[in-house]
Amino acid sequence: GIQVEQSPPDLILQEGANSTLRCNFSDSVNNLQWFHQNPWGQLINLFYIPSGTKQNRRLSATTVATERYSLLYISSSQTTDSGVYFCAVGDNRKLIWGLGTSLAVNP
Amino acid sequence: EPEVTQTPSHQVTQMGQEVILRCVPISNHLYFYWYRQILGQKVEFLVSFYNNEISEKSEIFDDQFSVERPDGSNFTLKIRSTKLEDSAMYFCASGRDSQETQYFGPGTRLLVL
Numbered sequence: 001g002i003q004v005e006q007s008p009p010d011l012i013l014q015e016g017a018n019s020t021l022r023c024n025f026s027d028s029v030n031n032l033q034w035f036h037q038n039p040w041g042q043l044i045n046l047f048y049i050p051s052g053t054k055q056n057r058r059l060s061a062t063t064v065a066t067e068r069y070s071l072l073y074i075s076s077s078q079t080t081d082s083g084v085y086f087c088a089v090g091d092n093r094k095l096i097w098g099l100g101t102s103l104a105v106n107p
Numbered sequence: 108e109p110e111v112t113q114t115p116s117h118q119v120t121q122m123g124q125e126v127i128l129r130c131v132p133i134s135n136h137l138y139f140y141w142y143r144q145i146l147g148q149k150v151e152f153l154v155s156f157y158n159n160e161i162s163e164k165s166e167i168f169d170d171q172f173s174v175e176r177p178d179g180s181n182f183t184l185k186i187r188s189t190k191l192e193d194s195a196m197y198f199c200a201s202g203r204d205s206q207e208t209q210y211f212g213p214g215t216r217l218l219v220l
Contacts, residue, residue, distance in 0.1 A: 030206045041196050041214055043150075065182040086138040086150065091203045093138065094161050 002013070002027045002091045006098035013077050013105050021072040021101045023087030027066025032063050034072050038083050046072070050090070078103045110211035113199050120189055121217045126213045128184045130199030139182045140209060141174065143167070150198065151220045155218040156182065157205070189219045 003026040013019055023032075034046040038061050047061040049070065054061055060076075063070040074081055084103050088095040112131045120126050132139050141153040154164040156174055172184045182201075186193055196216050199211040 031209075033208065035211075041144075041216065043214070044200060045208065045210065045212040088150070090206060093155040093157070094140070094165075095142070095150075095209060096152070097150040099149050 001039045001091060002029065002096045002097050004087060004089055005097040005099050006085075006087055008101060009099065011104070013103065015077060015079060015105055015107050017077050017105075018073070018075045019077060020105070021074070021087075022083055023070040023072070023089075023098055024051075025070075025087075025089045025096075026066050027068070027091075029064065029089040029091065030097065033088050033095065034061055034070070034082050035086045035088065036081075042085070046085075050057055055071060074103075077103075079105050079107055081105050108215065110200055111199055111210050113197075113212035113215050115215060117218075119125045119220065122173045122219055123188050123193060126186050126189055126217065128186075128197050128199075128217070129210055130182045130184070130201075132182055132201030133210055134180070134198065136201035136203050136210075138162075138202045138205050138209075139174075139176070140202075142200065142211075143186045143195040144198065144214075145195045153184070153191050153197075155205075189217075190199075191219050193217060194219045 007022045036044045051065040059075045086100045086102040088097045139156040144150045155162045185196045196214045199212040
């Protein structure tokens with residue numbers, strides 16, 4: 001099956017810093033989503049991005065499908081950005097998830 | 108904006124008991140999913156459901172699990188005889204198409220004692 005690897009596993013930032021999270025996947029996919037899991041455990045949809053680039057306020061994502069990776073950029077980080085960021089890729093009718101990047105943003 | 112809803116938000120049960128987790132997907136969606144996340148681990152796929160039948164299921168989804176869409180709005184996951192290792196957060200998701208965005212509910216945190 002498809003393997004999904006995320007890096008780094010953990011990240012600590014000072015408020016205001018920028019960061020890049022990476023997701024590598026082992027095969028071509030028909031879906032790729034980025035999620036933020038907040039401290040209450042809820043999964044917040046960030047991007048649906050099987051290819052190309054999208055931006056939403058301080059977040060942007062780029063997926064290079066031919067090279068099997070996706071990047072999530074967080075700019076001017078805030079303490080509310082803390083949590084776990086998951087990449088999930090589509091394998092037929094299911095999402096395969098990475099282990100996530102645990103982000104802590106300190107004031 | 109339409110949302111996927113799940114009830115209950117938390118459930119505590121005794122080992123061996125049956126539990127039913129309920130989900131109301133977004134109304135015009137046709138594809139429905141259950142995932143689970145054991146504490147501190149990654150999210151795992153359980154089952155997908157389309158056109159009133161299971162379209163795919165994982166190894167985790169054994170005979171103790173079943174899904175049902177009893178009416179036009181609800182989508183349920185039943186665990187017949189819970190085990191300690193079933194303790195997890197269970198997420199329901201829905202989508203218009205199998206290759207489009209899956210929208211997730213807030214989850215049900217299940218604790219089996």
